[in-house]
Amino acid sequence: xxxxxxxxxxxxxxxxxxxxxxxxxxxxxxxxxxxxxxxxxxxxxxxxxxxxxxxxxxxxxxxxxxxxxxxxxxxxxxxxxxxxxxxxxxxxxxxxxxxxxxxxxxxxxxxxxxxxxxxxxxxxxxxxxxxxxxxxxxxxxxxxxxxxxxxxxxxxxxxxxxxxxxxxxxxxxxxxxxxxxxxxxxxxxxxxxxxxxxxxxxxxxxxxxxxxxxxxxxxxxxxxxxxxxxxxxxxxxxxxxxxxxxxxxxxxxxxxxxxxxxxxxxxxxxxxxxxxxxxxxxxxxxxxxxxxxxxxxxxxxxxxxxxxxxx
Numbered sequence: 149x150x151x152x153x154x155x156x157x158x159x160x161x162x163x164x165x166x167x168x169x170x171x172x173x174x175x176x177x178x179x180x181x182x183x184x185x186x187x188x189x190x191x192x193x194x195x196x197x198x199x200x201x202x203x204x205x206x207x208x209x210x211x212x213x214x215x216x217x218x219x220x221x222x223x224x225x226x227x228x229x230x231x232x233x234x235x236x237x238x239x240x241x242x243x244x245x246x247x248x249x250x251x252x253x254x255x256x257x258x259x260x261x262x263x264x265x266x267x268x269x270x271x272x273x274x275x276x277x278x279x280x281x282x283x284x285x286x287x288x289x290x291x292x293x294x295x296x297x298x299x300x301x302x303x304x305x306x307x308x309x310x311x312x313x314x315x316x317x318x319x320x321x322x323x324x325x326x327x328x329x330x331x332x333x334x335x336x337x338x339x340x341x342x343x344x345x346x347x348x349x350x351x352x353x354x355x356x357x358x359x360x361x362x363x364x365x366x367x368x369x370x371x372x373x374x375x376x377x378x379x380x381x382x383x384x385x386x387x388x389x390x391x392x393x394x395x396x397x398x399x400x401x402x403x404x405x406x407x408x409x410x411x412x413x414x415x416x417x418x419x420x421x422x423x424x425x426x427x428x429x430x431x432x433x434x435x436x437x438x439x440x441x442x443x444x445x446x447x448x449x450x451x452x453x454x455x456x457x458x459x
Contacts, residue, residue, distance in 0.1 A: 164315050172315040183247035187256070188401060190244045198240020202233060212236075212443045214458045219370035234439035235287075241398065242287030242440075249290040250323040254298055257291075261299040265407035268392070269300060272410050278345030278389040279304075280380065282411075283396070284356045284430045285442040288403060292396025293352065294327055295405045303329035304350040307341075328352070338386075345387025355380050356430055357445060366452050367423035370431055375450040381415030381422040395433030397440055406436060 163169075182190055202209055212235055216228045223231075248257060263269070272279055281304055286292065296302050306324050311317035325331050330349065333340050344351060355377040358364050367376040384391050393408040408429070415422045434441045448458050 158310075158314070158318050158321065160318060161314075164318060169315045172313060176315075176319060179243070179247040180251050182244055183251040187248065187252075187260070190248070191241045191398075191401075194241040194244035195237040196240065197243070198236045198238065199233065201240060202236030208444050209236075211446055211459060215443045215445075215447060218372050218448060218458060231439050232443070235441075235443050238287040238398075238440045239444065242289070245288060245291040245398070245403075249294040249327065257294065258298055260402045261295045262402060262404050263295070263299055263407070264404060265409075266300075268407040268409045269302070269394075272390055272392045272407075273302075275390055275410070276348060278348050278387050279350040280345070280353045280384055280387075280389050280391045281350055282380070282391050282393045282426070282429065283352070283354050284433055285354055285445065286396055286437065287440045287442070288396040288398050288437075289354075291398075291403050292394075292405060293324070295396060295403055296352075296394070297327055297329060300405060300407075302350060304352050305330045305341075305344055306332045306352045307335040308332040309335055341383060342387045345383065345389040350392075351383075351389075353380070353383070355426060356447070357442075358450070361450065365420050365423050367420055367427050369427040369447070372448055373452050373455070374427065374448060376423040376427055378419045378423055380426050381419065385415050393429050393433065395436055397437035399437070406433075408432070 182193070185193070209232070212232045213228070216223070216231060220228060281296070281302075283289075283292070293304075293306075296304060306328055308321070311320060321332055333344060333351070335341075341351060356369075358375045358377055360377070360379075361375065363379050363382075364375045364377050366373040368374065369376065380391065383389065391411040391414055393411070395406050395408075397404050397406070411425070411429070414425065416425075446459055451457055
């Protein structure tokens with residue numbers, strides 16, 4: 149008999165209404181208002197804010213420049229500059245997309261959703277296995293998860309990671325659990341993660357922002373030695389699960405979710421080879437919507453011994 153997963157979301161406490169939390173509640177109310185605007189107008193507004201942000205936050209602008217230079221050394225500088233500017237616009241739109249994902253109705257959003265590679269999703273579901281929904285961190289992360297639940301009709305567990313802001317921690321878990329139809333699971337609770345996979349459920353999983361150096365190896369990402377989690381292979385093996393890659397993107401005012409075929413023969417038993425394979429899959433997803441990947445993240449902060457730190 150399948151176990152019923154508990155909710156790991158924090159309980160509401162009166163302290164969340166304290167005056168020092170009012171700015172957060174105000175920001176949430178503002179995001180709700182923006183999500184009520186006509187969708188195209190809201191996205192344009194978000195892009196404009198993102199473009200402005202890109203000119204103000206020079207430190208993060210430098211991070212984007214460094215990441216693009218490392219990953220695409222053969223790309224002309226003018227093209228990298230264009231991708232950088234588009235990236236900040238995508239980040240601004242991503243804020244509006246998050247509000248839409250949390251607050252907008254299916255009636256408003258569903259006509260703008262579409263699926264590519266639906267046959268891969270159907271084959272994965274027909275396998276009867278639990279699924280690791282492998283993806284990366286994109287500006288369309290939140291709205292992409294909404295497509296998963298609305299158009300693909302695939303409930304999933306998100307991995308629980310506490311937020312420093314208690315109001316956002318309380319809100320985010322409830323928004324995501326309501327959307328995903330299944331409770332979030334603590335990422336440290338390996339037993340529950342493995343049990344969910346063995347019982348045939350799906351877990352949203354993005355291993356492209358390393359959290360634990362002890363569980364990582366340096367594997368190539370766009371040719372750059374990158375600290376990469378090995379947990380993908382371990383979870384797939386212990387959970388007897390399939391790994392189903394999917395990647396969201398915004399294209400011509402629509403949100404497209406692309407599924408790739410389940411990884412065959414994974415894991416292969418070699419941590420470095422398995423990590424390199426996962427990075428290669430994510431690379432392919434990044435190329436589908438290059439400016440919408442999180443180039444703002446300092447992905448190459450950790451370097452192999454003897455290599456200079458790029459930031």
